[in-house]
Amino acid sequence: MSDGEEKREIAVWFLSNAPAGEIHYVAKDVRALLGDEAVYEAAxxxxxxxxxKxxxxALELPDRSGDIIITTYGELDKNNYLDPRTAQVATVDHIKQKCTKLRPAADEELPSAYIEDFRSALDVELSKYVGEAYPKGVCAVYCTSGKDIEGPGADFRFxxxxxxxKRSPQNFCNGNWRSIWTLEFIDGLQLVEIKGKIQVGAHYFEEGNVQLDTNIDCKDSTILQSPEECAVSITNIIRHHESEYLSSLEESYMNLSDATFKDLRRKLPVTRTLFPWHNTLALSLTRDLTKELAIGK
Incomplete structure (x- = not known):
């Protein structure tokens, strides 16, 4: 391996592992340390x-019609992503983290009317939940299998x-909440199987460097009904599991002992003031969790 390739791999590792909301800060330092523009650009x-991904x-669409989530589920190619809610395709500049162009999605990029009924109904209910639970939350529902099905009698997946x-670098903390729910609509059993993965990350870096990176997997199911009934049932299941996970995190942080923080390589400041969880929304994790790291103050 050449010296340039080794430097590129190291730079890729640092950039890829940057905490949520901090990749541009990391990139600035990596670029300066490399001293080689070609290697930096490749990395x-x-x-x-x-x-x-x-x-x-989440990036704002150029026409301000909403936000698009950069995810493999909407990835058409390296720089183009489908926004299923607005039936548009956005061209993304990954390094600047901006949408540069927007075009209507082609028919072959969109699901059939039958599938869209289920997708859009779930999108509506999920948007209501996310709007209530997360101060700066964004959601999307993608058809990942069976998008050309024209009617009952076949399985499909969402x-x-x-x-x-929550981005607050001026207060030395950033954090994010990510959850992905895969839904398998099984026509023969009249069942929807639900699998979820919730990931939470937070970084507190005032006079130290403390990171939280945690996740949990969930499973559930519901009856395959009309699009509207399925949407309500699935959203309620998602709400239940996410609320339950948040409660477990709250309990863990409320019960952390001083000894836990004393064992950290770099200690957080200590004020012995508990974070006021009772004053927050039940699911405002992205606003609160990063602050809760300050429980060690």
Whole structure:
């Protein structure tokens, strides 16, 4: 391996592992340390797209009709992503984290009317939930299999994606909430099987460097009904599991002992003031969790 290739791989690692909302700060330092623009550009071209997809980064659409989530479920190619809600395709500049162009989605990029009834109904209910639960949350529902099905009698799959973030570098903390729910609609059993993965990340870096990176897998199911009834049932299940996970995190942080923080390599400041969880919304994790790291103050 040449010296340039080794430097590129190291740079990719640092960029890819940057905490939520901090990749541009990391990139600035990596660029300066490398001192080689060609190597930096090669590393950035590789790392930024993977980082954006891994963190479900949400970008505002050029026409301000909403936000698009950068996820493999909507990826048409390296730089073009489908927004199923507006039936548009956005061209993304991964390094600048901006949408540069927008076009209507082609018919072959969209699901059939039958599938769209289920998808859009779930999107409506999920949007209501996310709007209530997350101060800066974004969601999307994608058809991942069976998008050309014209009516009952066949199975199809969706992915429901939720992304919420809190960026507060001036207060030395950033964090995000990511949850992906895969939904399998099984026609023969009249059943919807639900699998979820919730990921939470937070970084507190005032006079130290403390990170939280946690996740949990969930399973559930519901009866296959009309699009509207399915949407309500699935959303309620998602709400239940996410609320339950948040409650477990709250309990863990409320019960952390001083000894836990004393064992950290770099200690957080100590004020012995508990974070006021009772004053927050039940699911405002992206706003609160990063602050809760300050429980060690």
């Amino acid at each position: 950035a071209a590789e790392a930024f797209p993977e980082h954006n 891994a963190h479900l980064v 992915a429901a994606v939720i992304s919420a973030a």
